[in-house]
Amino acid sequence: MQGMSPIVKKVAQLVMGFIFVYGIYIITHGHLTPGGGFAGGAFLSGTFILLVLSFGSNVLNLRREEEEASEIEGLAIFTFLLLAVIGFLLGMRVFFGNFLPKGRIGELISAGVIPLYNIAVGVEVGAALLTIFLALVIYKEEISK
């Protein structure tokens, strides 16, 4: 896949950071505002997808990137499960138990473990969407060869 024109590349460079930070904002405020892990994770993967689309598939070693993304995905979802199991082992023996102090409604650090779940889900979704995208790009490269 070829890269696009210099205009697209420059704009992508300028915008990418903002999109990434906005994704992080959506993830970390998941328990306060609409959004959360899935929506924020989609933003995170969007920046990488923008990078590949604007600069072409040659800037990255796609196969290695895909393997790494898939491993990060595995780690993130494993962390999620670990958090749920910690709730099971600590406290009142409840799977998905909320073992941290709940805090006050409306503050950033509140709602116990839910922000942690959101972060794990955000990383997982970002990595998963990126893996899917990279896999499809790799298939396309294979066919056009």
Place this chain on the structure above:
Amino acid sequence: MDQAIPVFVIIPLAASFLISIVGGRIGGFGKTISVLVFLSTLIIILTYLISGDHASMVYKIGGWEPVGNIPIGIYLLLDPFSGFMLIIINGMAFLSTVYSVNYITKYTGEKYFYTLFCIMVAGLNGVVLSGDLFNLYVFLEITVIASYALVAFGTEKEELEASFKYQVLGGMATALILFSVGMIYWYTKTLNIADITKILASSNDRMLIQFSELILIAGFGLKAAIMPFHGWLPDAHSSAPSPISAMLSGVVIKAAGLYVIFRLFFNMFAITWEISVLITAIGTLSMVVGVFLAIGQWDLKRLLAYHSISQMGYVIIGVGMGMMIIANGGNIALASLAITGGLFHLINHAVFKGLLFLNAGAIEYRLGTRDLNQMGGLFEKMPLTSGTSLAASMAISGIPPFNGFFSKLVIIIAAIQAKFYLLAALAVIVSIITLASFMKFQRYAFFNGTSQNYAKDGVREVPFFMSFSMLVMALLCLALSLLMIPAIRESFLQPAVDALLGNNEYFINLLNL
């Protein structure tokens, strides 16, 4: 013990994520972990059943207690019927993974195989444990997405085409099931199966409920491949790697299709005459048409796949007759006998059809073909495969010392006592045609022709782990006949039937705890 309910989902899920992270770095990690995982879940569920305590147990995920008698949150429920299914799922998963240790070396990407396998089993365990309609749908999708990928695991022409067909029909089933869940939610404003039962019992509007019942039968019928919806099954089950065919045919169509139909129609909806006649009719249709489609097949695994459709028909008519008797207000003991026959055939079919697919895999492993015309004389070269497949063939066609005979006998006796003479006659005829079909398989694969053809090819008995699983399953084919002894039946099969029949108990347990 009720602390242990989510373990059936947690352990396989954790194993699958672990395998996907470290499986590529440490050789042999995937197979070791997955064998150990399924062994441990099997032991946990066996201790539950052997302890003799058949009380149903509820687990509230996240600790959300009911508020004002209205359940909130997701509840998992383990009752004897779920336990019965869990034994089939985890036992078959254990034997299939042991078999895969040797078999999967044919393919590349061993890590992905075990990852997907663990996810599939986690989803199946979730389906049979869930007490919440939408949660059930989510677990169902986890199962089928993993099985789509596993069917396409070989990534050759046939596998891809079969997987695509499976995915399109599975996608339609998903849309129908979700639509029906939405309809039920619209009407009852709840998703908890027990709560829905309570609300439906006090309602008079039948139209909407009957509509969603029909859509549910269509959706789960597509997943279970009963007759009008069977199009994907022969392709998908014959193209998948053999341990996966054994899982799909032995477990997935039962746990993801029939289990849900039985559970919802016995424990959630009130049983009506029309629905029970419909279920029995499609069961009869599957039983008869499946066997006629099977008899002309020359591809070994396709033949077995069509027989799966036919044998599922036996299970459905067993349970369907029970539903018809209950709907007519007939003798409960007779209904219980019919349902016992159906469930007995369900566990028997899991064992012998799993074994037959593993045998087919063993033949394919050595010969590289599934065409019956290119086999012959394997009896001398592969004695263990031949012996175990003979046991399984006799079990599926209903020859006395094996388990298939007894379950078919129970179904036929129940049909005669309930005066469904046509069903009894059809069951006998289909059994005879099945026998003919499996005599063809035995003759062409193992006895006909000479073994000289393979003198140089190195056709010999399969490696240890494959032989081990086949031998264990052949012994199970004999051992399950013991379920006919009343003392054993009372402690193992009867609680599952009672859990289905005591439809009030299910919701009392779920709601009042």
Place this chain on the structure above:
Amino acid sequence: MIVFILCFILFLVGLFGLLTSRNIIKIIIGLSFMEFSVYLFLVLIGYIEGGQAPIVVKGIDIQMIVDPLPQAMVLTAIVIGLATKAMLLSTAIRIYKKFRSFDIRKIRSLKG
């Protein structure tokens, strides 16, 4: 009521596309239409005339909220749909690689 009928028509459009088209990408699009109509149906059953978003904010007193549970269900179903679509499309690409065609009349190695 008219919205439910439109929703059902969307479902039928998807079914029609799934059954009649011969290109596997178009079949996938038809399947997506069916699923989207179901998502739409789920959102519609949770809607209450004049209801507000079910978010607790300090200082705002909410009289009536729409049912949040169908919305959560739709989000979950969309995620599941994403996984299904990704699987379908990657299978479609692999099929194209093997058969060099998207036409289901040419993809016929299985019979019986």
